[in-house]
Amino acid sequence: MTSRLDFSITHWVSSDSCLVVRGVQGCKDGLVGDEPEYICDAIPSRVKEFTAGRSAARVAMQALGIPFSAVLQGAGGEPIWPDAICGSISHTDAFAVAFVARKGAYESVGVDIDDDRPISDQIARDITWSTEIGRLLALGICQDRSSARNFAFSAKEAIYKCQYPRTLCRALGFRQVRLVERTGVRGSYLGASGWRVPTDVATFLPWITVIPVRLAEHRIVCATYQRRIV
Numbered sequence: 001m002t003s004r005l006d007f008s009i010t011h012w013v014s015s016d017s018c019l020v021v022r023g024v025q026g027c028k029d030g031l032v033g034d035e036p037e038y039i040c041d042a043i044p045s046r047v048k049e050f051t052a053g054r055s056a057a058r059v060a061m062q063a064l065g066i067p068f069s070a071v072l073q074g075a076g077g078e079p080i081w082p083d084a085i086c087g088s089i090s091h092t093d094a095f096a097v098a099f100v101a102r103k104g105a106y107e108s109v110g111v112d113i114d115d116d117r118p119i120s121d122q123i124a125r126d127i128t129w130s131t132e133i134g135r136l137l138a139l140g141i142c143q144d145r146s147s148a149r150n151f152a153f154s155a156k157e158a159i160y161k162c163q164y165p166r167t168l169c170r171a172l173g174f175r176q177v178r179l180v181e182r183t184g185v186r187g188s189y190l191g192a193s194g195w196r197v198p199t200d201v202a203t204f205l206p207w208i209t210v211i212p213v214r215l216a217e218h219r220i221v222c223a224t225y226q227r228r229i230v
């Protein structure tokens, strides 16, 4: 089942990137190199999710022809990839996702699983702007306010993971990032803008593209960073 899903998604993203979804509970793959160091004190469910995420990453790397290797962990919790690629990982207790891309295609990427958990009105006010929820509905990316809130939450997690390896900015609040519609040579797309963000994050956000992905019952959000030469 995993390889069928991997194959369909690989082509959807781009020829230089691969998005892999795999089950957590059925993952029999092991860890590589120093990877076990990062979960030596972890509870079993965390070990399973970490392991499935690394497994998904290696499946994606294999699809791109990248040699089998460990995916280590940086001081901020971010995955550390071999030089030629960038990538991101997300997991729930059931599924792990890895999004991996060649550096020539993207300089950084982020991914998050939108698990459709309920978001109260109060939390929605803390993490979203009403304008961006309206925009997600108007663009047809989401069909109702509830799913728009979930999407916005996941999109910002994906953006956070995408920006972190470039800016090392840990203190980025949800309301400091706003989902916006942008227009490029290939038409309009979903991007991000900042509100009271540090300078390096402010220069980073305009180059972000947010991509909603549907995979069976799963909703996944990818964020890509590709600085254009102007």
Ligand SMILES: CC(C)(COP(=O)(O)OP(=O)(O)OC[C@H]1O[C@@H](n2cnc3c(N)ncnc32)[C@H](O)[C@@H]1OP(=O)(O)O)[C@@H](O)C(=O)NCCC(=O)NCCS
Pocket: 049, 050, 053, 076, 077, 078, 079, 088, 089, 090, 091, 092, 111, 112, 113, 156, 157, 159, 160, 161, 162, 164, 165, 172, 173, 174, 175, 177
């Ligand atoms: C780090 C964070 C993004 C992880 O997201 P999550 O929904 O809790 O968990 P997910 O399963 O989706 O992602 C976990 C994976 O994120 C990755 N990750 C963790 N910290 C990261 C960082 N600083 N940068 C990039 N990726 C990171 C790791 O690969 C991790 O999995 P692993 O530990 O097994 O390798 C989240 O916990 C967090 O701290 N967010 C900060 C606040 C925020 O998102 N603000 C948004 C404003 S734009």
